[in-house]
Amino acid sequence: MRPWFPSAFRALAALSALSAVDGYFYHFQVECRYSSEDLKDVEYIERRIFNKLQDMMYNSTLNKYFGYSENGVYNADIWNKDESALAGAHSNLDGYCKPNAELYFKNILYHTVEPTVKVKTVKASSERHTTKLQCSAYDFYPEGIKLKWLRNGQEVKDGVTATEELYDGDWYHQIHSYLEFTPQSGETIECQVEHSSLKQPKTYKWDPSVPEGTRNKVIIGTSGLVLGLVLSIAGFVYYKKKSTGRILVPSS
């Protein structure tokens, strides 16, 4: 009996038809195995498995089929004598494994996404220091990030705490680092980020002016005050005009 499928692609196409058979399962598996990124030792392996038992395997390194059952040995023997079958299987190494490896390396292995970093003031929780800062790095890929606090360019270790790298559940991660300290005038505080998406560490300066939340409240409050003043002045002017008019009318 001759095996059905001389090449990986025809086999995959036929597979769905076979799996519709109730109770028996034929499984055709193609593997591209790489142990180094230069693809020097990439290996193409085909496995034919029936009801969980491997019947036959092709190994591109030896360019040979191997049988694991009476039927498998019989078929492997036939295929190993068939130059075009061997060449067909072997062609998947350059035609399938290598181009795909390059795509996977580029899009998964070397793929990086730079974090969005925010430095802000949060409520201080200790008695010892007046100020607590939070440096958050969001949506970076892959895992493996380092956050540092710099005071006038020098790393600060005292008063620093951080969360673990938290997995967002969508390939991305986030992390938060905190610094508790007592600010001095004229100093610069920065959060420094090291990540594979960045060629060199990137620093983010803390803006010690009023934090955004408070600033918004101040803007809204001031706008309200200005609006109130404008309305009262207009009202006052209107009142003055009207009352002078009234005085003028009876005296004429």
Ligand SMILES: *[C@@H]1O[C@H](CO)[C@@H](O)[C@H](O)[C@H]1NC(C)=O
């Ligand atoms: C394929 O053959 C090579 C050479 O003998 C061997 O090193 C390798 O482990 C084999 N691969 C598999 C998956 O058995």
